[in-house]
Structure formats: structure tokens, C-alpha cells
Amino acid sequence: MSYPWDESRAEFSTERDVPRRGRRAAHALLYAKSSAKLFDYIPMEHAVMMQLRFDGTLGFPGGYVNYHENITKGLNRELEEEIALKQRNFFSDSDYYGTWIHSYMSTPLVDHFYVKEFTEDEFKKIEMQTLQAKDWGGETMGIIRVPLDCIPQTNKxxxxxxxxxxxxxxxxxxxxxxKTIVEKQLVEVENMQHAWAK
Ligand code: GTP
Ligand code: MN
Ligand code: MN
Ligand code: MN
Ligand code: MN
Ligand code: MN
Structure with missing residues (x-):
């Protein structure tokens, strides 16, 4: 597998060479199988973590990677700051999932995205520990589980x-x-297509 920060691939996202026309960031999706049920009968299937950010938007935990900082290391540093992720749960290079370039204003943001599955127990532990994060109440205003259900209900x-x-x-x-929900099949693909279309 080649990473976008490999010299050969990226004109502005190599590991040691900070992008000439943009900044690098890394964010992460944590998920687990879930035994939770909505109203005691609709299986939630999976838990996916997102956060309410200080700027009012929803996003994934993670952040800017410093100049000369290894991207995976930078990600883990941000995850420790924002959700108090413990070292045993740190992400590795093999959890890398893709790179998104967001071109708003004049400087593109190169965002490296990681995805990792946890056990249900570990996921719950991580959720509970987020309240102890250094950046809790500052950058991170709360973590949430994404409501994954796409199935129409009688009244909705x-x-x-x-x-x-x-x-x-x-x-x-x-x-x-x-993309992650569809590719990892965290909900029925057909339901997701329906949701996306709406
Ligand atoms: P600072 O302490 O302000 O440096 O914040 P940070 O290092 O935690 O950075 P942040 O998480 O805000 O991410 C940096 C930039 O990446 C943001 O300004 C957003 O434009 C973008 N960003 C934030 N979250 C996400 C995300 O979940 N996905 C994507 N693609 N971009 C994100
Ligand atoms: Mn109830
Ligand atoms: Mn952040
Ligand atoms: Mn941060
Ligand atoms: Mn930061
Ligand atoms: Mn910060």
C-alpha cells in the first residue's frame, strides 16, 4: 500500500515536506459493532463516533499535524488531546483510509483520514474517558454517536x-x-443510498 505522503505520490503532502500550498491534518473515525437497540427493538448495528466542535460544526476527532511531525503520530497526539485516547488504542499506519483535499479560500487543507474498528467494550470505555480529555469543553464540545438508522418508520x-x-x-x-459507512457496510447500502439521495 502506498500512502499519500510517499514522495512518489503527492506534490504537497509528503511526510517531511510540508505542503507548499496547504496545511496537513489528520482525523479519525472510531467505530464498533453495537448491541444497542433503538426503542428496544431496532438494532443500531454499529456505533460511529463524531464530535461537536468548538466552531459549531460536526467533525471527527483529530487535528493539524505539526511541521516535521509524522502524520500518524500527530493524529494520535490530537486524539489524546481531544478524546483522551489511551496509547493501547492508538492508530497505526495500517488504519489509514484515504486523503481528502479541501480547497476553501487560498490554502488547501490536506486531510489524512483514518478508520479503526474497536470492540464494543473498548469503544464504550473510550467514550467515557473523553470527558477527561485536555481539550474537553474547549475544542471538543461533546462526542456523539452517529444515528445510523436509515430505515423509514411509519410516521417518518x-x-x-x-x-x-x-x-x-x-x-x-x-x-x-x-464513504466509510458505505464501504464498511455499517448500514445496508440500499438504505444509505436512499438517505444520501434525500
Ligand atoms: P487547533 O488547536 O486550532 O490547531 O485545532 P486542531 O489541531 O484540532 O485542528 P482541527 O481538528 O480543527 O482540524 C484542522 C482543520 O481541518 C480544520 O480547520 C478543518 O478545516 C479541518 N477539519 C476538522 N475536522 C475535520 C474532519 O473531520 N474532516 C475533515 N475533512 N476536515 C476536518
Ligand atoms: Mn425511551
Ligand atoms: Mn481537532
Ligand atoms: Mn485539537
Ligand atoms: Mn492542534
Ligand atoms: Mn489545539
Whole structure:
């Protein structure tokens, strides 16, 4: 597997050479299988973590990677700061999932995105520990589970997911969320297509 920070691939995202025309960041999606049920009978299937950010938008935990800082290390540093992630749960290079470039204003942001599955127990522990994070109440205003259900209910035409996708997301976070949900099959693909279309 080649990474976008390999010299050969990226004109502005190599590991040691900070992008000439942009900044580097790394964010992470944590998920787990879930035994939770909505109203005691609709299985939630999976738990996916996002956060409410200080700027009012929804996004994934993570942040800017410093000049000369290894991207995976920078990610883990930010995850420790924002959600108090412990070392045993740190991400590795093999959790790398893709790179999104967000071109707003004049400086593109190169965002390296990581995805990792946890056990349900570990995920719950991580959730509880987030309250102890250094940046809690500052940068991180709360972590949430994404309401994944797309199945129409009798009194609601589309299920919760389309409504969730109408929120304000930072950068490319919405696309990162949808791509991961579809590719990892965290909900039925057909339901997701329905949600996305709405
Ligand atoms: P500072 O302490 O202000 O440096 O914050 P930080 O290092 O935690 O950075 P932050 O998480 O805000 O991420 C840096 C930039 O990446 C933000 O300004 C957003 O434009 C963008 N960003 C934030 N979260 C996400 C995300 O989940 N996905 C994507 N694609 N971009 C994001
Ligand atoms: Mn109830
Ligand atoms: Mn951040
Ligand atoms: Mn941060
Ligand atoms: Mn930071
Ligand atoms: Mn910070």
C-alpha cells in the first residue's frame, strides 16, 4: 500500500515536506459493532463516533499535524488531546483510509483520514474517558454517536440518517462519514443510498 505522503505520490503532502500550498491534518473515525437497540427493538448495528466542535460544526476527532511531525503520530497526539485516547488504542499506519483535499479560500487543507474498528467494550470505555480529555469543553464540545438508522418508520419517511446528514459538517467530514459507512457496510447500502439521495 502506498500512502499519500510517499514522495512518489503527492506534490504537497509528503511526510517531511510540508505542503507548499496547504496545511496537513489528520482525523479519525472510531467505530464498533453495537448491541444497542433503538426503542428496544431496532438494532443500531454499529456505533460511529463524531464530535461537536468548538466552531459549531460536526467533525471527527483529530487535528493539524505539526511541521516535521509524522502524520500518524500527530493524529494520535490530537486524539489524546481531544478524546483522551489511551496509547493501547492508538492508530497505526495500517488504519489509514484515504486523503481528502479541501480547497476553501487560498490554502488547501490536506486531510489524512483514518478508520479503526474497536470492540464494543473498548469503544464504550473510550467514550467515557473523553470527558477527561485536555481539550474537553474547549475544542471538543461533546462526542456523539452517529444515528445510523436509515430505515423509514411509519410516521417518518426517511429515518434518522438523512436528517443527521443535514447538519453542518466541517471540511470534508460529511463525505468521509458517508464513504466509510458505505464501504464498511455499517448500514445496508440500499438504505444509505436512499438517505444520501434525500
Ligand atoms: P487547533 O488547536 O486550532 O490547531 O485545532 P486542531 O489541531 O484540532 O485542528 P482541527 O481538528 O480543527 O482540524 C484542522 C482543520 O481541518 C480544520 O480547520 C478543518 O478545516 C479541518 N477539519 C476538522 N475536522 C475535520 C474532519 O473531520 N474532516 C475533515 N475533512 N476536515 C476536518
Ligand atoms: Mn425511551
Ligand atoms: Mn481537532
Ligand atoms: Mn485539537
Ligand atoms: Mn492542534
Ligand atoms: Mn489545539
Amino acid at each position: 419517511p426517511y429515518g434518522p440518517m438523512p436528517h443527521f446528514l443535514l447538519h453542518n459538517f466541517v471540511g470534508n467530514a460529511r463525505e468521509q462519514l458517508v
